[in-house]
Amino acid sequence: MADKVTIATVAAHANVSRQTVSNVLNTPHLVREETRERVREAIAVLGYRANQAARLMRTGRSHLLAVRIEPTRDGINGSVLDRFLHGLTEAAAPAGYRILLYAAADDQAEIATYDDLLATYELDGFVLTSTHHGDVRTSWLAERGVPFVTFGRPWGRLGADARTEPAALSGAAGSHPWVDVDNAAGTAAATRHLLDAGHRRIGFIGWPEGSGVGDERRAGWAATAGADLPELARATVDGVAEGEAAAHDLLSISDPPTALVCASDSLAAGAYGVAPPGVAVTGFDDTAVARVLGLTSVAQPLAEAAARCVDLLAGVLDGGAAPHPVLLPPSLVIRQSA
Amino acid sequence: MADKVTIATVAAHANVSRQTVSNVLNTPHLVREETRERVREAIAVLGYRANQAARLMRTGRSHLLAVRIEPTRDGINGSVLDRFLHGLTEAAAPAGYRILLYAAADDQAEIATYDDLLATYELDGFVLTSTHHGDVRTSWLAERGVPFVTFGRPWGRLGADARTEPAALSGAAGSHPWVDVDNAAGTAAATRHLLDAGHRRIGFIGWPEGSGVGDERRAGWAATAGADLPELARATVDGVAEGEAAAHDLLSISDPPTALVCASDSLAAGAYGVAPPGVAVTGFDDTAVARVLGLTSVAQPLAEAAARCVDLLAGVLDGGAAPHPVLLPPSLVIRQSA
DNA sequence: CACCTCGCTTTGAACGTTCAAGGTGATAGA
DNA sequence: TCTATCACCTTGAACGTTCAAAGCGAGGTG
Known part of the structure; x- marks a missing residue:
């Protein structure tokens, strides 16, 4: 641990030149088997590690x-x-x-x-x-x-x-x-799950148009829910309170949805809070909040x-x-x- | 953007030596005012930035x-x-x-x-x-x-x-x-807040003894709640389900607490779920979960x-x-x- | 006048690595 | 025997910076 172990230390220990040590590390096929082993052993014994700063200076690669x-x-x-x-x-x-x-x-x-x-x-x-x-x-x-x-x-x-x-x-x-991550596939999976559970009118709470991710999530729902019914979709800024408001709004139309697909766990958390029993809600991102609230949610890998x-x-x-x-x-x- | 701007480029541009440029950067008081300005200007014009790798090699400081x-x-x-x-x-x-x-x-x-x-x-x-x-x-x-x-x-x-x-x-x-962060002060503040609200029997849900942080949080409660009543404290591994169980247990003793101070938001989330209306609950860390559930929580700066x-x-x-x-x-x- | 000091500046070397080029000895081909 | 080829290894130089030391006028001191 006392002095620094450099490539020169290793070279001296293995009775070769600096460059040979370097070759063992970077282009081993250039070095004879026997020499290679000798150098490798010296490296192990001395605990040598290549200094990135010096390497960077020569190669331009900082890793x-x-x-x-x-x-x-x-x-x-x-x-x-x-x-x-x-x-x-x-x-x-x-x-x-x-x-x-x-x-x-x-x-x-x-x-x-x-x-x-x-x-x-x-x-x-x-x-x-x-x-x-x-x-x-x-x-x-x-x-x-x-x-x-x-x-x-x-x-x-x-x-x-x-x-x-x-x-x-x-x-x-x-x-x-x-x-x-295939956002559309995520909301599509959630929607399909709701269809399988017997829901027929499935609403969507998402973000204002223009955010690529939000649009994708909406598209996944729209393609799966049967038809893209504008009356079943709401767009709002992300947030729990916003999710509440949007859910409240959606659930008070005539022939209201029985399930809500949400573009985020924040929105879903809000929606789930105001949804009457029997109305299903799904979120997105599988956050800690979803885990605690018991929200079904789309998890990104x-x-x-x-x-x-x-x-x-x-x-x-x-x-x-x-x-x-x-x-x-x-x-x-x-x-x-x- | 074409070629690299090194200390030599700057030196040439300002008609001084490399070392003088280095001095302007590291020990400006060694350089005459006029020269200093000239070098500074060259640095600005050329957009020079010191290369950390090279600096590190000399100084041993990587920043x-x-x-x-x-x-x-x-x-x-x-x-x-x-x-x-x-x-x-x-x-x-x-x-x-x-x-x-x-x-x-x-x-x-x-x-x-x-x-x-x-x-x-x-x-x-x-x-x-x-x-x-x-x-x-x-x-x-x-x-x-x-x-x-x-x-x-x-x-x-x-x-x-x-x-x-x-x-x-x-x-x-x-x-x-x-x-x-003064953990004890955190649980003490939470406990005091509960006392101010009129609670007299305040329970604590924390972690098994031996984790420094957990012991501190318990101590803050114990010192403020009046007396350290073992019957009002429960220790458990962190988690929502564990918080539920501990709260359930605490609330079913004779003369049960009317408020629960918890060592984490996870525990508090569980406790809050099973606590009847009127029983106050506080958490620790002011996480997103606390925000969504409306949990009073201790926030770390x-x-x-x-x-x-x-x-x-x-x-x-x-x-x-x-x-x-x-x-x-x-x-x-x-x-x-x- | 010779010498020292001071303020400012320059010069050479070094940090640890890899690149580019060169050296060496053995084997093979002419 | 001379030269070419090959496999393997070594030697300087360079990357961009700072350290250590030295140079060099101007001014002061004996």
């Missing part, structure tokens, strides 16, 4: 990935990010990467942070969350050829045909690697999503081939509420 | 702090870590530090990770959470003279007299810098705590003086449940 940590919004859906971060960290380690956090108040501040992180720490890549329509961050990164993955598909263009675009690294406008983000980014960094986007299916967690 | 991200346990109290992490990241940036995440299954794995992070990334320091009795992590770090702060006081020794110890950096066994952690660590790293520990008061968020 650092950055993710933004957002302020907990309403606290209910906040734990989603928490779990995603944990998944990222766990998936990154075996791939040889570490996760660096940064905070930013808005997209512009985030771009300034990119600039700073790239210049001072020479980050290898970014994982972006909360993508939205007209996201300036992705184009900034793409223009500069900075590798990145988004958790959430690119909303600037429609559909999931991103794989038809040639290169994500080339800086060309267009697509980039992404991982997303966050650990899996995080792992795929790391895979994609590692692929771009190592291989260079533009990887295919990944769309993951959510699952329905059934509890008392539906 | 990186590491924090462990834990798997969301029951999901209810998980958001506490989330908010703490966000606070850390925000506080670290202006101080010139960045936050690196790591995951570890247990304390032993965590120590292995320290070893790795220190060797490969030369981390400046660690922020530890979830400290507990007989924590092997702190002694490992202290022995090696690695700077660290804990969020949560050292439970190995009693009391808050850590400041009497000479040095936290010296590697001597003993105390280290820490930040904590997490952003503040995180900021103080950064302060202490930065103090140790820059100054070297062993900083005083910090004990922060929590606040009571009053809602319908009490």
